[in-house]
Amino acid sequence: MNAREIRELFPILNQEVNGSPLVYLDSAATSQKPVQVIEALDKYYREYNSNVHRGVHTLGTRATDGYEGAREKVRKFINAKSIEEIIFTRGTTTAINTVAASYGRDNLKEGDEIVISYMEHHSNIIPWQQVAKQTGATLKYIDLQEDGTISLDTVRETVTENTKIVSIMQVSNVLGVMNPIKEIAEIAHQNGAIMVVDGAQSAPHMKIDVQDLNCDFLAFSGHKMCGPTGIGVLYGKKALLKKMEPVEFGGEMIDFVGLYESTWKELPWKFEGGTPIIAGAIGLGAAIDFLNEIGLDNIEKHEHALAAYAMDKMSAIDGMTIYGPKEAGKRAGLVTFNLEDVHPHDVATVLDAEGIAVRAGHHCAQPLMKWLKASATARASFYLYNTEEDIDKLVAGLVKTKEYFSDVF
Amino acid sequence: MSFNNLDNLYRQVIMDHYKNPRNKGVLDEGSLTVNMNNPTCGDRIQLTMKVEDGKVTDSKFEGEGCSISMSSASMMTQAIKGRSVEEALKLSQIFSDIMQGNDYDEDELDLGDIEALQGVAKFPARIKCATLAWKAMEKGLKEEEDNQ
Numbered sequence: 001m002n003a004r005e006i007r008e009l010f011p012i013l014n015q016e017v018n019g020s021p022l023v024y025l026d027s028a029a030t031s032q033k034p035v036q037v038i039e040a041l042d043k044y045y046r047e048y049n050s051n052v053h054r055g056v057h058t059l060g061t062r063a064t065d066g067y068e069g070a071r072e073k074v075r076k077f078i079n080a081k082s083i084e085e086i087i088f089t090r091g092t093t094t095a096i097n098t099v100a101a102s103y104g105r106d107n108l109k110e111g112d113e114i115v116i117s118y119m120e121h122h123s124n125i126i127p128w129q130q131v132a133k134q135t136g137a138t139l140k141y142i143d144l145q146e147d148g149t150i151s152l153d154t155v156r157e158t159v160t161e162n163t164k165i166v167s168i169m170q171v172s173n174v175l176g177v178m179n180p181i182k183e184i185a186e187i188a189h190q191n192g193a194i195m196v197v198d199g200a201q202s203a204p205h206m207k208i209d210v211q212d213l214n215c216d217f218l219a220f221s222g223h224k225m226c227g228p229t230g231i232g233v234l235y236g237k238k239a240l241l242k243k244m245e246p247v248e249f250g251g252e253m254i255d256f257v258g259l260y261e262s263t264w265k266e267l268p269w270k271f272e273g274g275t276p277i278i279a280g281a282i283g284l285g286a287a288i289d290f291l292n293e294i295g296l297d298n299i300e301k302h303e304h305a306l307a308a309y310a311m312d313k314m315s316a317i318d319g320m321t322i323y324g325p326k327e328a329g330k331r332a333g334l335v336t337f338n339l340e341d342v343h344p345h346d347v348a349t350v351l352d353a354e355g356i357a358v359r360a361g362h363h364c365a366q367p368l369m370k371w372l373k374a375s376a377t378a379r380a381s382f383y384l385y386n387t388e389e390d391i392d393k394l395v396a397g398l399v400k401t402k403e404y405f406s407d408v409f
Numbered sequence: 410m411s412f413n414n415l416d417n418l419y420r421q422v423i424m425d426h427y428k429n430p431r432n433k434g435v436l437d438e439g440s441l442t443v444n445m446n447n448p449t450c451g452d453r454i455q456l457t458m459k460v461e462d463g464k465v466t467d468s469k470f471e472g473e474g475c476s477i478s479m480s481s482a483s484m485m486t487q488a489i490k491g492r493s494v495e496e497a498l499k500l501s502q503i504f505s506d507i508m509q510g511n512d513y514d515e516d517e518l519d520l521g522d523i524e525a526l527q528g529v530a531k532f533p534a535r536i537k538c539a540t541l542a543w544k545a546m547e548k549g550l551k552e553e554e555d556n557q
Contacts, residue, residue: 104458345450345475345538346419353415362451369451375473376451404415 001298007385008033011351012161020355023390028173028201028334028381029359030223033287037226040286044279052278053252054271061117067278070285071268074233077288078218079209084238084267088281091232092200095219096167097269098234100127102244103217104165110136113163117142117179117191118371119172122364124198128167137164144371148324150173161183163193170202173373174363174379175324176307176331178202182213189214191321194240203233205332205382207296210235220281226288230279234271242268248273299384302317303333306382306391310335315397318356319402323372334381339398344378350401356394372398411519417528418535419476426480426522431487434469436472447541448556452478456486460553465489465497470542477526477535482542486524496551512544 007013007263010032017020044066050059052067074290089095104127108114114128118141132139140250141234142158145151147156150168157164170181187193194216199208204225205216210218217240236244246253246264254261264270290298296384308328314320323333339347348360359379362369369375380394433501436457446453452474459467470477485504487495499518506513507523510530531537 343475345452345477345535349418349532349535350415361449366451375453376475404419 001294001302001384003302003385003387006034006118007387009036011035011038011185014307014383017357018353022394023354024388025132025380025382025386025394026357026359027204027383028224031204031226031228031383032385033226033228033258033283034291036289037228037283037286040301041228041283044282046365063278066282066285069274070281070288073285073288075290077208078233078235079211080205080235081211082238085235086242087234087241087268087271088277089219089232089234090230090277091221091223092219093197093232094216095232095234096124096196096198098247099167099219099236100131101247103132104128104137105129106245108132108137108164110205111162112137113140114138114167115140115142115159115163116167116186116360117163117169118144119148119150119175119177119365120167120169121198121200122172122189122366123200124167124169124196126369128165129184133255136404141367142168147326147330148172148372149177149198149330150179152180152187155184159187159191159193161191162294163188163191163345164352165191165196167196167198169198169200170208171205171332171335172324172368173201174336174365174368174377176334176336178330178332181215185216202330204291205296206300216240222284222287225284225287226290227284228280231277231284233284234397235322238267241271244271246270246273250274252276255358255394261407279363287366294384302384303382303386304329304331306386306388307331307335308332309388310382310391310394313391314398317395317398317402320398323377331385332380333383336377336379338374339402342401344376346405347378347398347401350404351394351397354393354397354400356397358394418532420525420528421544422522422525423476423480426483427476430470430479430483432469432483432490433471435471436467436469441549443470443545445541445548446544447474447478447537449537450475452538452541454482454545456482456543456549458489458544458546459484459494459548460478460494460550463495464493465491465550468546472542474536474541476537477529479538480540481526484526487547488521488523488545494554498547498550501543503538504543508540 012032048059048062050219052064071083071086075083188195196217197215199218203220208374218235223229250273321338323336344360432450440459443456454472456470470482503513
C-alpha cells in the first residue's frame with residue numbers, strides 16, 4: 001500500500017495549519033475521512049434521505065436498502081454469523097452501556113464479579129461501576145505487568161467462578177498494547193463468564209473475526225475507522241441478544257403496542273429504538289468498503305512499521321519517556337510519551353504551532369494514568385494516511401520544543 | 410504561526426512563575442480549602458486561603474499541571490494576598506474578561522504580573538488551563554461570602 005497516494009483521498013489533510021502543512025497524528029481520537037465516505041453522506045442527503053423500515057415510497061426503500069446494506073457490510077467485516085447480531089449504536093460507549101444496562105442488570109447479583117483491567121478507557125470502566133452499584137456485584141481489576149501488558153497468569157488469578165463478565169479492550173489507546181483476547185475469552189468461558197471486547201482501537205486497524213475470538217460482545221466506533229461520528233456497532237452472540245431486554249424504548253423497536261403492554265421487534269431492531277442513524281450507517285458502510293479495498297492486513301503492517309520507526313527516532317531524543325511495551329510487534333500504531341521538564345499541554349501547543357496535531361491529557365484513562373504515575377501524557381497516533389515523513393516532522397518538532405523550553409527558562 | 414508567536418504565550422514572566430512558583434504549599438488546617446481539577450486534561454489544584462475580616466490575608470496552592478495553569482495559580486495567589494474579598498472577586502472578573510478578549514478597565518486594579526497571561530486569549534485550547542486557579546479562588550470566596 002502507498003500511504004502517499006492514500007493521503008490524497010483525504011481532503012482535510014491537504015491544508016496548512018498555523019502556516020505549516022498539517023501533520024495529523026491524532027487518529028486514535030478520531031480518524032479523518034476519505035472522499036468516498038464524504039461523498040456517500042452527501043449522496044444520501046442529496047438523493048435518497050428518507051426514513052427506514054416504513055412507508056412504501058421509493059426513497060424509503062432506497063434508504064432502507066442503504067441502511068440494511070451497511071449492516072451486512074459490518075457483519076462481513078467482523079465475520080459475524082448473522083445480521084441479527086449487528087446492532088447500530090451511537091458508538092463504543094453506547095454499545096458497552098447497552099451490555100451493562102441490559103445483560104449486566106439482568107444477570108448480576110451480590111457476590112458476582114465483573115473483571116476489567118487497569119488499562120481500560122473510561123467507557124469500559126464506568127458502565128461497570130454503575131451496574132456493580134446497582135446489583136451489588138464486585139468490580140475487579142486485572143493488574144498489569146511492568147511493560148503495561150496483561151499476563152494470562154494474572155487473568156487466571158483474577159477471574160474466578162464468581163466472575164460473570166470479563167470486559168477488556170483489544171488495543172490500548174494509551175499503551176498501544178495488543179491484548180490476547182482469544183485466550184482471555186477462553187479463560188472467561190472456562191469460569192462461566194461472558195467476554196466483552198472494547199474494539200474501539202482495534203477495529204480500525206486490524207482484521208477482527210468474532211467467531212475466531214469467540215467473544216460474546218464486541219463494541220466499536222465508526223469515526224475512528226474513517227466513518228462518520230455518531231455511529232458505532234454492538235456485536236453480540238444471537239443466543240445472548242435474544243434473551244436481553246432493550247435499553248431504549250419507543251418507535252421503530254416495537255412489534256405490537258397496547259395500552260399497558262408492548263412487544264418488541266426481532267433482532268437486531270429491538271435494540272434500535274427511534275429513527276436510526278441512517279446516514280451514519282451508510283457512511284460507515286462506505287468506510288468499510290474503503291478499508292477492505294486497501295486491506296486491513298496492509299493497514300496493520302503499515303502502522304506497525306510506523307510505530308517501530310517512531311519508537312526508534314523518538315527514544316533517541318534526550319529526556320524522552322515512552323510508555324508501554326518497547327518491543328516492535330507488541331505495539332499498535334501509537335506512541336504515548338512525555339518530554340522531561342515540559343508538560344504535555346505545552347508540548348502539544350508548541351507542536352500545534354508547527355501544524356502538528358497530537359493529543360495531550362489523560363486520554364480518558366485516569367486509572368491507567370495513576371498506574372503510570374503520570375498526571376498527563378502526550379500521544380502521537382498513526383493511521384493509513386501517515387508517513388515516515390510525518391514522524392520526521394514530529395521528531396523535529398519535539399527537538400524544537402525541548403530547545404524552546406530550555407531557552408525560555 | 411511560527412515559533413515567534415509562541416513567545417506571546419510563553420512570556421518570560423510566565424516561565425519564571427512556572428519554574429519558581431510563589432506561594433507553593435498548603436496553609437494550616439482551618440483555612441479555606443478548594444480542590445479543583447480540569448477533567449478534560451488532568452490538571453489539578455488545591456488552593457488554601459486565609460480570610461480575616463473580609464480580607465484575604467494569605468493564600469497558597471499545590472497542584473499539577475502545565476506551565477500556563479501553574480504560573481497562573483502562582484500569579485493569582487500573589488495578586489489576591491492583602492486584597493478584600495470583593496477586590497479579589499473583581500480581579501477574577503477582570504481576568505475572565507482578559508481571557509475572553511473583552512475590554513477591561515486597566516486602571517481599576519493593579520494587575521501586576523497577571524497581564525503577562527494576556528497572550529493566552531489567542532490560544533483558545535489553553536484558556537481553561539489559565540482559569541483553573543481563578544475558578545478555585547472564586548468558588549472558595551463565594552462560599553465564604555455565603556457563609557457570612
